[in-house]
Amino acid sequence: MTSLSDTGEFIAKKYEPKGPVVLDCQVNNIYYGDFRAVRDSHIPIEKNKVTGFIGPSGCGKSTVLRSMNRMNDLIDSFRFDGSIQYHSNDIYGKKIDPVVVRRYIGMVFQLPNPFSMSIYDNVAFGLRLNGYKGDEEEMVVKALKRAAIWDDVKDKLKNSGLSLSGGQQQRLCIARAIATEPDVLLMDEPCSALDPIATRQVEELMVELKEHYSVALVTHNMQQATRVADVTAFLGVDISKGGRTGYLVEMDDTHKIFEDPQQKLTQQYIRGEFS
Amino acid sequence: MSEIIQSSAPVIQYPSLEKNSLDIREFKNIFLTIMVWGIAIMASIPLFSVISMLIIEGGARIDFAALTEIPPAGFEMGGGFGNAIIGTLVMVGIASLISIPFGIMAALHLAILDPNSKVATVSRFLAKVLTGFPSILAGIFVYGVIVITTGTYSAWAGGVALAVLMLPTVTLAAEEAMKQVPQRMKDAAFGMGCTRTQVIMKVVLPTGLPGILTGVILAVAGAAGESAPLLFTALFSNYYMAELAEPTASLSILIYNFSGMPFDNQIELAWSASLVLVVLVLLFNILARLVGRSKFKE
Numbered sequence: 334m335t336s337l338s339d340t341g342e343f344i345a346k347k348y349e350p351k352g353p354v355v356l357d358c359q360v361n362n363i364y365y366g367d368f369r370a371v372r373d374s375h376i377p378i379e380k381n382k383v384t385g386f387i388g389p390s391g392c393g394k395s396t397v398l399r400s401m402n403r404m405n406d407l408i409d410s411f412r413f414d415g416s417i418q419y420h421s422n423d424i425y426g427k428k429i430d431p432v433v434v435r436r437y438i439g440m441v442f443q444l445p446n447p448f449s450m451s452i453y454d455n456v457a458f459g460l461r462l463n464g465y466k467g468d469e470e471e472m473v474v475k476a477l478k479r480a481a482i483w484d485d486v487k488d489k490l491k492n493s494g495l496s497l498s499g500g501q502q503q504r505l506c507i508a509r510a511i512a513t514e515p516d517v518l519l520m521d522e523p524c525s526a527l528d529p530i531a532t533r534q535v536e537e538l539m540v541e542l543k544e545h546y547s548v549a550l551v552t553h554n555m556q557q558a559t560r561v562a563d564v565t566a567f568l569g570v571d572i573s574k575g576g577r578t579g580y581l582v583e584m585d586d587t588h589k590i591f592e593d594p595q596q597k598l599t600q601q602y603i604r605g606e607f608s
Numbered sequence: 609m610s611e612i613i614q615s616s617a618p619v620i621q622y623p624s625l626e627k628n629s630l631d632i633r634e635f636k637n638i639f640l641t642i643m644v645w646g647i648a649i650m651a652s653i654p655l656f657s658v659i660s661m662l663i664i665e666g667g668a669r670i671d672f673a674a675l676t677e678i679p680p681a682g683f684e685m686g687g688g689f690g691n692a693i694i695g696t697l698v699m700v701g702i703a704s705l706i707s708i709p710f711g712i713m714a715a716l717h718l719a720i721l722d723p724n725s726k727v728a729t730v731s732r733f734l735a736k737v738l739t740g741f742p743s744i745l746a747g748i749f750v751y752g753v754i755v756i757t758t759g760t761y762s763a764w765a766g767g768v769a770l771a772v773l774m775l776p777t778v779t780l781a782a783e784e785a786m787k788q789v790p791q792r793m794k795d796a797a798f799g800m801g802c803t804r805t806q807v808i809m810k811v812v813l814p815t816g817l818p819g820i821l822t823g824v825i826l827a828v829a830g831a832a833g834e835s836a837p838l839l840f841t842a843l844f845s846n847y848y849m850a851e852l853a854e855p856t857a858s859l860s861i862l863i864y865n866f867s868g869m870p871f872d873n874q875i876e877l878a879w880s881a882s883l884v885l886v887v888l889v890l891l892f893n894i895l896a897r898l899v900g901r902s903k904f905k906e
């Protein structure tokens with residue numbers, strides 16, 4: 334069922350995707366300097382699905398997610414060993430420009446980070462960056478509506494994005510990320526600063542988004558994973574051998590992970606038996 | 609139940625929260641407040657006396673002639689300092705054209721491109737040293753480098769000397785402003801698919817602009833009032849400048865020259881020139897703030 338690596342470490346059973354895969358992420362090792370943050374994890378992101386990442390704090394969820402659009406390249410000590418197939422390219426291939434990768438694989442961060450410019454300009458930022466030729470205003474309004482923030486900001490589009498509340502800022506950031514209609518949207522705990530109502534709206538948004546895009550979602554909220562994720566990857570962290578290296582423990586359809594997990598670690602985590 | 613609560617109620621002693629002016633803390637508080645106000649008022653006396661003197665003494669002689677005519681000689685009456693206003697504007701302009709782009713580029717290197725490198729550490733240290741540099745040395749340096757080699761005092765030399773003084777102020781202030789731009793904002797820009805240049809042009813510089821402008825204003829205000837570095841570089845001239853490669857008048861040198869003269873006319877003009885200098889700096893300050901004000905409401 335599962336196998337062991339050369340060094341005798343646990344390797345999760347391969348998840349067999351049922352539909353087309355948009356990002357086929359094969360991590361052998363991810364290092365920060367000498368620190369091995371994540372090892373041996375094969376996590377395919379399927380097209381038009383929400384793939385959830387759950388796991389204890391520090392297991393490398395953000396690290397894997399940020400590897401998927403080469404955001405981690407900005408960290409000097411970061412080193413990625415493996416491959417991530419996007420259409421017919423390995424995004425870690427020699428000829429690949431990470432800047433272009435990020436235009437197709439968008440990202441919403443854990444903490445809201447609007448630019449210090451008007452709400453409208455925040456959302457139009459990506460469109461202008463990509464030299465969008467169509468009706469900019471229409472795209473901005475559409476993105477704001479889809480991110481469930483239109484009603485909050487429709488009368489003050491010229492105000493600074495920083496003047497909004499934390500939850501509004503996060504929805505603004507989501508609007509900014511989807512305005513350019515990226516192929517894949519990576520979301521790192523996007524709801525951690527939101528109230529239950531806004532969380533609900535963003536969750537509905539994710540479900541809606543997957544009709545056209547593919548979403549990878551890191552969450553600490555189990556209910557959220559069951560509500561929106563079609564497939565769930567559980568990452569664990571092995572502290573028994575002294576290290577703190579994270580790895581994929583189990584990946585499967587969300588209902589399978591939550592109702593009938595195959596691994597003991599997954600069971601314990603889902604039942605809340607360890608943090 | 610209610611019995612127990614009633615019987616225990618009188619036992620609770622609530623602390624008094626009322627103000628007690630006999631309390632030693634309250635006394636200290638009042639004493640320190642009076643001290644701080646007193647010292648603040650004392651400190652602002654010189655400032656207000658200078659400003660009121662400037663307005664009274666300098667305002668008396670401000671008229672069209674003073675602003676446009678050339679300086680009077682000896683016992684002559686009338687005259688003005690139009691050439692010195694132009695000279696100061698031109699030399700501060702030259703200095704700004706040199707020091708602002710260089711200062712901002714140096715700050716980019718210090719704050720964003722390579723903050724921890726040896727070059728950055730050394731140049732940051734040197735910039736800090738240079739901010740405390742006696743301004744007359746900047747004049748002597750430029751005298752040696754430009755005046756002697758070109759063989760003439762000039763507006764160029766004056767501008768360069770002022771640029772030497774402005775550069776560290778602009779650099780350090782701009783570096784500080786750019787460092788204040790949160791990493792999260794830069795991450796967001798990179799995440800949208802910006803190149804490093806685009807992150808700098810579209811996010812770091814606009815976000816840091818108010819801080820950068822403050823540094824520029826400080827530097828310009830300082831440079832406009834400098835006289836020592838101009839003594840060796842631009843010298844002075846009694847006529848309107850015809851070209852940049854000739855000795856050039858400036859307000860600060862005119863004030864220095866005229867205020868020591870035994871003629872009332874010149875002394876009055878020195879006061880007026882001082883007022884004009886202050887107003888010029890103030891105008892620039894306001895202008896820079898208008899330009900730098902964000903186009904949206906915070």
Ligand SMILES: Nc1ncnc2c1ncn2[C@@H]1O[C@H](COP(=O)(O)OP(=O)(O)OP(=O)(O)O)[C@@H](O)[C@H]1O
Nearest residue numbers: 365368370389390391392393394395396397408577
């Ligand atoms: N920039 C970095 N430099 C060095 N080590 C890092 C860096 N970022 C993360 N790490 C380390 O990598 C490991 C995984 O971190 P990561 O942020 O991916 O965890 P996470 O699963 O997202 O946790 P959380 O749920 O708390 O967000 C941690 O041990 C962390 O200390």
Ligand SMILES: [Mg+2]
Nearest residue numbers: 394395443521
């Ligand atoms: Mg994280």
